[in-house]
Amino acid sequence: MSSETRISTSRARRFVSRLGILVPCICLPLRAERLNIVTTTSDLASIAAAVAGDAAVVTSIATGVQDPHFLQAKPSYIMKARNADLWIRIGMELEIGWEQPIIDGARNPGIRVGTSGHLDASGNVIRLEVPTQRVTREMGDVHPSGNPHYWLDPLNGRIMAQNVCERLCKLMPGQASVFRDNLRAFVGALDTRMFGPVLVEKLGGDRAWALLLNGQLDRQFTEAGSAGSAGGWYGAMRAHRGKGIATYHRSWNYLTSRFGLSIAAELEPKPGIPPSATHLAGVVKEVKNGGVKVILIEPFYSRKSADFVASRTGATAVVAANSVGGSPEASDYLSLIDLIVTRLSEAL
Amino acid sequence: MKSIRAVALTVFVSGLAMAVQAQTSTDQLTNEIRSLRQQMEEQRKLFEERIRQLEAKLDKIEGVEARATGETAPDDLAAALTRLRGDSVVAAPGRTLPEGLKTAVRSMNPDTSVIVDTFYHYDDSEEGIAHMLEEVAGFGHAHGDDDHGHGHSHLEEGFNLRHLELHLSGAIDPYFRGWAIGAISEEGAEIEEAVIQTSSLPWGLQVQGGKFFSNFGRINAQHSHEWDFADQPLIYKLTLGDHGLNEKGVQASWLAPLPFQALVGVEAFHGDNEMVSQYHGEEEFSEHGGPRLWVGWLKVGPNLPEKHGLQLGLFGARGIHQEEHDEITGDTPGTPPDGETDHWLDGHTRFWGADVVYKYDSGKEYGVGDVTVQGEYFRRRKELDLVDHTIAGAPIGNDRIDDQDGYYVQATYGFLPRWRCGVRWEQVGLTNDTRMPDGAREDHDDSSRTSAMVEFLPSEFSRLRLQGSYGDYATEDGKEDAWQVFVQWTMSLGIHGAHTF
Numbered sequence: 001m002s003s004e005t006r007i008s009t010s011r012a013r014r015f016v017s018r019l020g021i022l023v024p025c026i027c028l029p030l031r032a033e034r035l036n037i038v039t040t041t042s043d044l045a046s047i048a049a050a051v052a053g054d055a056a057v058v059t060s061i062a063t064g065v066q067d068p069h070f071l072q073a074k075p076s077y078i079m080k081a082r083n084a085d086l087w088i089r090i091g092m093e094l095e096i097g098w099e100q101p102i103i104d105g106a107r108n109p110g111i112r113v114g115t116s117g118h119l120d121a122s123g124n125v126i127r128l129e130v131p132t133q134r135v136t137r138e139m140g141d142v143h144p145s146g147n148p149h150y151w152l153d154p155l156n157g158r159i160m161a162q163n164v165c166e167r168l169c170k171l172m173p174g175q176a177s178v179f180r181d182n183l184r185a186f187v188g189a190l191d192t193r194m195f196g197p198v199l200v201e202k203l204g205g206d207r208a209w210a211l212l213l214n215g216q217l218d219r220q221f222t223e224a225g226s227a228g229s230a231g232g233w234y235g236a237m238r239a240h241r242g243k244g245i246a247t248y249h250r251s252w253n254y255l256t257s258r259f260g261l262s263i264a265a266e267l268e269p270k271p272g273i274p275p276s277a278t279h280l281a282g283v284v285k286e287v288k289n290g291g292v293k294v295i296l297i298e299p300f301y302s303r304k305s306a307d308f309v310a311s312r313t314g315a316t317a318v319v320a321a322n323s324v325g326g327s328p329e330a331s332d333y334l335s336l337i338d339l340i341v342t343r344l345s346e347a348l
Numbered sequence: 349m350k351s352i353r354a355v356a357l358t359v360f361v362s363g364l365a366m367a368v369q370a371q372t373s374t375d376q377l378t379n380e381i382r383s384l385r386q387q388m389e390e391q392r393k394l395f396e397e398r399i400r401q402l403e404a405k406l407d408k409i410e411g412v413e414a415r416a417t418g419e420t421a422p423d424d425l426a427a428a429l430t431r432l433r434g435d436s437v438v439a440a441p442g443r444t445l446p447e448g449l450k451t452a453v454r455s456m457n458p459d460t461s462v463i464v465d466t467f468y469h470y471d472d473s474e475e476g477i478a479h480m481l482e483e484v485a486g487f488g489h490a491h492g493d494d495d496h497g498h499g500h501s502h503l504e505e506g507f508n509l510r511h512l513e514l515h516l517s518g519a520i521d522p523y524f525r526g527w528a529i530g531a532i533s534e535e536g537a538e539i540e541e542a543v544i545q546t547s548s549l550p551w552g553l554q555v556q557g558g559k560f561f562s563n564f565g566r567i568n569a570q571h572s573h574e575w576d577f578a579d580q581p582l583i584y585k586l587t588l589g590d591h592g593l594n595e596k597g598v599q600a601s602w603l604a605p606l607p608f609q610a611l612v613g614v615e616a617f618h619g620d621n622e623m624v625s626q627y628h629g630e631e632e633f634s635e636h637g638g639p640r641l642w643v644g645w646l647k648v649g650p651n652l653p654e655k656h657g658l659q660l661g662l663f664g665a666r667g668i669h670q671e672e673h674d675e676i677t678g679d680t681p682g683t684p685p686d687g688e689t690d691h692w693l694d695g696h697t698r699f700w701g702a703d704v705v706y707k708y709d710s711g712k713e714y715g716v717g718d719v720t721v722q723g724e725y726f727r728r729r730k731e732l733d734l735v736d737h738t739i740a741g742a743p744i745g746n747d748r749i750d751d752q753d754g755y756y757v758q759a760t761y762g763f764l765p766r767w768r769c770g771v772r773w774e775q776v777g778l779t780n781d782t783r784m785p786d787g788a789r790e791d792h793d794d795s796s797r798t799s800a801m802v803e804f805l806p807s808e809f810s811r812l813r814l815q816g817s818y819g820d821y822a823t824e825d826g827k828e829d830a831w832q833v834f835v836q837w838t839m840s841l842g843i844h845g846a847h848t849f
């Protein structure tokens with residue numbers, strides 16, 4: 001090569017390398033082969049990642065550290081939604097304060113409500129507190145379709161995973177067998193953590209759940225003489241069935257209902273209204289009378305009122321995340337339930 | 349003797365034979381017994397297997413029967429889930445629909461909400477703050493408040509109902525969404541917004557048309573109930589009027605395919621805002637039809653970590669502007685004392701500026717620790733030719749140039765659960781020149797105002813606010829100052845769409 005050609009080549013190379021810095025900024029985002037899933041909460045992201053595996057990139061708008069009722073439709077959220085192929089929400093009006101401006105602002109017609117790129121994970125979950133009469137705002141921050149914190153019931157975790165799998169199979173039919181395998185693995189892991197490995201091996205996950213729902217799981221144990229093999233979350237909480245706990249917000253009902261606990265008192269006088277001195281005095285009485293030992297509270301709430309009640313009653317304020325990422329130990333959905341069950345059973 | 353021996357031998361031999369025979373029989377018997385035992389064992393196993401099979405068949409039949417009669421097998425998960433779901437969605441007794449169906453039917457209706465914004469106002473100026481603001485040097489001669497009698501404009505001392513807003517919004521079809529906002533006040537009802545907006549254009553595009561607030565800056569597109577203060581910033585009140593820039597027209601915007609939010613918008617408006625472009629008065633010269641006002645804006649929102657949000661904006665506009673002035677003047681040189689003069693101006697108005705908003709979400713409940721900081725700068729320049737004048741010898745063809753600017757900076761902070769406070773500092777007229785057609789230059793002073801507010805939000809749907817401000821205004825008659833106090837109550841009923849950033 002002559003020196004002239006060499007110079008022009010290097011100049012060209014420099015030009016191209018400078019252009020290379022610009023090109024990624026101005027190119028339309030290429031449709032990646034991996035599905036781009038954006039979820040509203042981190043629990044959905046954990047479940048979606050487990051089912052989708054390597055076929056998708058999953059990000060979440062809420063990170064578990066904030067109260068998911070109140071988020072701003074920030075520019076960075078809008079940009080996340082812009083490139084999403086599938087948007088998954090908890091639904092039941094949990095995200096009603098911020099979902100629509102993000103979807104509208106993102107100008108992504110593929111993820112609008114009702115399209116195949118929009119999944120409401122609450123479709124067929126087991127719902128609690130569905131109103132049977134007219135709901136008004138007099139009742140506080142009440143949701144007209146029921147209590148939206150349904151992901152805290154492991155049974156609903158199973159159903160959410162199935163819903164995600166169905167939708168993924170519809171969007172990427174070629175990978176359907178992979179998704180179903182991942183679903184089976186996730187459900188198996190969940191069942192094992194719920195009932196312990198011995199019970200799951202003996203009965204199978206589906207059967208164990210069915211017996212639990214029909215109130216016949218315990219009978220199985222005593223008949224088979226295998227009372228000691230109850231493990232997992234179910235085993236850990238068996239001893240505490242029937243006990244009452246106090247909570248800050250009406251966010252734990254699904255968990256308590258699944259494990260046979262009851263809610264003895266709520267620190268919020270009505271959902272969304274902060275605790276008042278008069279109300280807390282009443283709570284102290286209820287906690288004392290009910291022999292309640294635990295006040296369960298999320299990390300993003302102030303501990304002042306919980307500590308107040310605890311100091312006057314001998315109950316313990318137990319801080320546990322109600323969403324993946326809310327505490328460092330709650331790194332995925334199964335660890336989240338692990339954390340809550342562990343903290344509860346230690347304190348009860 | 350021989351016979352006894354023979355008998356004994358016979359007996360012995362036969363005895364031996366018998367013994368051998370007996371032994372053989374025993375063996376045979378044992379063998380037989382053993383084989384019998386084996387056979388019995390095999391039979392038993394066979395029978396047990398048969399019984400097991402029959403039992404399984406029986407179970408199946410019983411299971412089918414049970415399902416037919418509504419009982420479920422205790423280990424059927426799908427059936428248990430169906431039963432649970434049926435229990436959780438209970439149809440209310442009577443003629444009402446099941447909850448799910450009711451929601452589906454109702455969701456076809458537009459979302460409806462009513463917003464009531466009312467306040468008590470007090471100020472210590474002599475003529476009332478509304479009058480004073482009309483006479484701010486350089487910005488004065490605001491027309492139209494008296495002519496149109498909008499509910500907004502009359503800031504009276506005492507109780508004011510700004511207006512009642514009726515919001516209706518919903519999806520029109522897979523391609524469009526729409527909303528209408530009616531402002532109902534004591535003086536009557538008017539359409540604040542009536543918009544059809546596309547919802548499924550590709551490439552990040554969106555188009556809307558109808559009557560709406562221009563989306564430049566921050567404050568202009570916000571409805572009064574969303575403001576962080578009871579009143580709008582001085583600069584917008586003085587340059588755009590009480591309504592802000594609320595026009596009929598179309599808007600096209602584009603979300604650029606960059607890794608951060610970059611929104612570009614262009615708007616073409618008819619040009620009804622009298623302070624910017626509307627033509628008032630009799631037809632003395634050719635009227636310019638619409639669209640008379642063009643606005644362009646750019647909003648950029650970098651991707652910030654979790655709790656932070658930031659958006660920066662730039663905007664500019666140009667509009668055809670005509671004014672007719674009927675004045676009774678005694679002071680203007682060259683005019684008859686105590687006479688009437690009419691003059692007409694025709695030209696353009698331009699405005700441009702920048703805005704910035706930063707929001708910090710502390711993540712704690714009820715807005716504690718949340719911070720917002722916001723500011724805008726606005727500069728406008730009216731260049732109008734003097735087209736006609738009733739005074740003979742007036743400098744027809746010369747320009748009248750009005751060049752004014754202003755800015756505000758405000759910040760809010762959630763200091764207690766459900767409580768917020770805010771401060772605002774604003775200045776107008778840092779640039780404040782008027783150059784008259786006869787060559788006279790007027791250089792006016794600036795005015796400023798400080799405001800502070802504290803508010804309590806019992807819920808997301810209601811707000812009680814106390815605000816005080818102190819303003820130092822440069823008017824035609826020199827500097828005047830005034831205190832203002834607002835006690836404002838805002839509430840919303842019904843389903844109101846979530847607010848944008």
